[in-house]
Amino acid sequence: MEVSGGFTVCDVFPSLTWLQVLSGMRAKIEKMHHKVDQMLESIIDVHKVSRERAEKTEEEDLVDVLLKLQQCEDLEFSVTHENVKAVILFFPIYIPKHSTKLILDTFTDH
Structure with a gap:
């Protein structure tokens, strides 16, 4: 998280993309994104491997539900691979832990 923890000149002048290249900030951000x-x-x-093997050792979690939704053809919307990754990344940040079970139960009941 060192990349996002400080102030850089690139923050002041984001339109000057050459500053990002010179400072090495772009390379650091791309490396972090890749990781x-x-x-x-x-x-x-x-999760996909455990689903394919039909391993039912634990209750379904958020990732299992998202992968199941991705396979549903009768939804009004499609759940893409990128959607699944975005939810996995941001769900713990925006949803308090005490309401996670309630939300997951709501998803799985419908």
Whole structure:
């Protein structure tokens, strides 16, 4: 999180993209993005493998529900792979822990 923890000249002049290149900020951000993306892909892959093996060792969690929604064809909207990664990344930040079970129960009941 070192990349996002400070103030840079690029923050003041975001339209000057060459500043991002010179400062090395763009490379740092792209490297961090790649690491986070790999982590999210790994989480999804683990859940997909356990679903394929029909391993039912635990209750379904958010990722399982999202992957199940992704397979539903009768939804009015589509759930893309990028949507799943975005929810995995931001859900814990925006939803207090005490309401997580309530929301998951709501998703799975419908």
